[in-house]
Amino acid sequence: MEFLLYFGDVFTPLNFGLLLLGTIGGLILGATPGLSPTMAVALLIPFTFQLQAAQGLILLGAAYTSTVAGGAVSAILLKIPGAPANIATTLDGHTMAQKGEGAKALQISFLASAVGGVFGVLLLIFLTPVLAQWALAFGPSHLFWLAILGVTVIGSLDSKSVVKGLLSGCIGLWLATIGFDDIMGAQRFIFHPALGGGINIIAALIGLFAIPQVITMFAKGRKGDGAEVLTVQKHPISGAFRELFRNKRALGIGTAIGSIIGLIPGVGGQIAGLVAYDQSKKFSPEREKFGTGHPEGVIAAESANNAMVGPSLVPLLTLSIPGSPTAAVLLGGLLIHGIFPGTDLFDNHPDVAWTFINSMLIGQILMCIFGLYVAGLAARVAQVPQSVMAAVVLGLAVFGSYSVQSSMGDVYVMAGLGVMMYFLERFGFSAAPLVLGLILGPIAEANFIQGSMIANATDGLGPYFLGGTLNIFLISVVIASILYSAYMELRTRRYTSKEEILG
């Protein structure tokens, strides 16, 4: 119950102000199609430099939580999911809005998000300290395999092609080695002076997530979105509470599935929402109503995509392994303040860790309260033309990456990586494993070198890195995740081929 000791810290004027700012801003950003939670958090990082670690994390955490929930606004009112996590919400949410139940859909969506989100953060609160203590038993070889696991799991599960996902992870791991070697001081792959100090993580994150989106908006040309905001009639909030209680089965399924999926690195909110929607439909006696504007569909999808937010931070805060691209961006936010997740975070900076986690708990409730009021405004913001969004994001990306170290080199790195990522994505590569490789590369290398030194002084490299129960377990998970994804890819392809044959 250590978290209770730091509960009051959330309510200092500055901390609470940042929480409000992150929540309201996140709701509006989340409703904007094309601004994913990861990109929103990456663009916010430069604004946390002058804040203390806990304050910066409060802002980023609140933005993460509320962008996921805010995405439901455009999903319901415009039929454009604000983020991939809100795709399942569109199925019933927009139909409800078309039937004149837009306000009801928004209300149950935010209430379900809050219930799922609170449960997810409670899981984070109770699981994290236990796992952080367990992480004390990890030596360099285990941490090396954990870092590799982080890259391979996301590389294989988050990509349409296992090979291209793993290749993206390798590109990220290679990019992480650019610069001066920590031990020998040797230059590695410095083919431009801007890369002398290595690749700055924050500039890279901004480039990899923001620039491809900007170019995608350019690629759409001058045409408008053509999305019309549906009008919202008033609906009593008490009715939404009753609706939520009536559909407690969907709420339970969504919350449970979202929490479990959140704990698995690499499986994002999109999967959580869709799986929860599908399972709620299977267990519902009114399954034929799904897709026709049925509240159960909205409740299941929204409770799931917000329930996964808290658990997705468990691997990050305990083992330094970001479970999702957004968690990877949050890790960047921690590292710029010189704080390393894991036991260091809970032993040496408990105030930072618990204030951040507690703020996420309060943030879920604020998100629910403000979501209902901000929804109308957010839907209007979601109609901002893509041309304005592209130019705004480009400007923020340039200023944000420059402000990291006041270096034009970082701006060039941001732009170079962003343009490269746009073209890689067009060829089926994925940004998430590349980012994970870039972030986990230094962790993997440091532990590999340290482990090699220990191994040379003891049993040799093979037994040290490949022996022992924990090493074998981690290697097995790495192999299993790759084999499972390859099997799923082949199976999907086989079914597609059959459909194609049948015409």
Next chain:
Amino acid sequence: MTTLPRFQHMIGSGIVAAVGVWVTYISYTATPSEAFLFPRLIATVFVVLALWTFAKACLGWTKVGNGITPTQVKNLAPGLIVALVYIFWAAKGLGFYTATAIAFFILLSLYDPAPHGQLRSWLKRLAITAVFMAVMYGLFAKLLTVYTPREIFF
């Protein structure tokens, strides 16, 4: 499932494979070799996966990635050129705020669906640019006190 011609896949995966071969060559030949121990490990996996992907592209077995259509190239080219000139030359040469204002206005003019023949739409673009620049100046110059290159202008 991809709708992309084999040739585009070959170019994309060919570039990645070339980078993989270069990284592997450097990792195995550069000195001191101890500094390249970890890069060698990565490069070996990198080059194997990259060559595999390239071989699949050459054989027409690639299943994911839709490439870029000529229409998309035509649409994105002006914006990309403006963005690259802005980032790699104008931001440093003209000063951050001047360059950002010019780039922002050009991008709005290029991609805004509002008609180009109306004075009202141009005034709206100018107003949006002015508001954006005021917000950026407030955020970065005043709030974060970031000293950006001012150079010949501002």
